[in-house]
Amino acid sequence: MTDVESQGVKKCGFIALVGRPNVGKSTLLNHMLGQKISITSRKPQTTRNNVTGIKTEGSNQLVFVDTPGLHLHHASAMNRYMNKAAGTAIKDVDVVVFLVDKLTWTEEDESVARRLENINIPLIIAVNKCDQLDDKAVLLPHLKRLSDRLSPTEIIPISALRGVALDRLESLLIQLLPNGEHMYPEDQITDRSSRFLAAEIVREKITRQLGAELPYQMAVEIEEFEQDGGVLHIGAVILVERDGQKRILIGDKGDRIKKIGQQARLDIETLFDIKVMLKLWVKVKSGWSDDERALKSLGYDDL
Known part of the structure; x- marks a missing residue:
């Protein structure tokens, strides 16, 4: 039991999961919750809406917002809607988790990074699919570049699919959440109908x-x-x-x-x-x- 829990202090806050399309945000949300509420596939544009997932354990309530991937070079109304949904989520949360894919850095990753340059809330970079790397040492230069680019609160290599280091990610998120009463009943897992x-x-x-x-x-x-x-x-x-x-x-x-x-x-x-x-x-x-x-x-x- 942590000092906060022993003192009966409640913590509650919103956490945006952001990143380019198909990087694993919905998979991460489902594994953090231990239940599937956000759909997944290998195809970009699978997530179209902000989907809220609620995890309550003891005195801590984590409210995750799974956002659509930010798209470039698409001008349809649907794409404008998805980009607006993702951008809105960043403004209205207490912590941002920026999910990136192993050693990959694309134009769409850079577009997300530009949106995160001047945020005044904690930023965690979660480097996903690290279980697919035989030599973890090759990550070090990439982690250094990410740190120099965005000065995050912390960078964590994870595997959303395999559940690697998700307990560490959750512990860090709890530390960063503000004190406050819970916004949802403890048995509620989403605000979607x-x-x-x-x-x-x-x-x-x-x-x-x-x-x-x-x-x-x-x-x-x-x-x-x-x-x-x-x-x-x-x-x-x-x-x-x-x-x-x-x-x-x-x-x-x-x-x-x-x-x-x-x-x-x-x-x-x-x-x-x-x-x-x-x-x-x-x-x-x-x-x-x-x-x-x-x-x-x-x-x-x-x-």
Whole structure:
């Protein structure tokens, strides 16, 4: 027990997880929480909204904000929304964790770094996927460059997927959190609605199934979400931009959409601990990803 815990002092604060697309922010959030609430895939743009994950242990409450990756050279309304979501999160938190990928430093990493140059809150750089390096000594020059570039509070090599050094990261975050009453009940793990989480799970399965076959112009909208006895009935519409994308998503004789539904249903049942009846439909809605009004109707309006 720490001195703070023994004195009964409560700590609570917001922690932004930021970085370029596909660097492991959602994986880190899920492992820190010990439960999956943020969807993951190898495809950039998987995370589109700020997703809040809440971890309460004893007198400490850590409120993580998983942000979309910051994108360059994309001018669509969806990309503007995601960049705004990430930028807003940086301004409204107590600590920032900047996630980077091993020895890699890209133009998008540099773009994130520029946003973090003048923040006046603690900054931790978490160097992810370090378990993939046979010789950890090759990290040292990279860590020195990162330290010189941003003067962070601390740099921590981690593996979000393997859980390496995440206990050390959590301990440091607790030290940096301000004293204060908890903002959420101790059993709450996110401030996102059940509908949102269900839609995100369906979108994850689509992204994993199709990989590079389906462009980014795909969204999931929950039209039915009702519990009847011990069964949760969910109806979801998958929006795409063109007829060709619809055919790809449905697959030969409907086999692909059936597989997506089966995988999503199992994950939703695990998340909500209830039997689920899931129905999926695919609709073509041309131009939705570059239409501000369409984005708002799909829930991309919380900034």
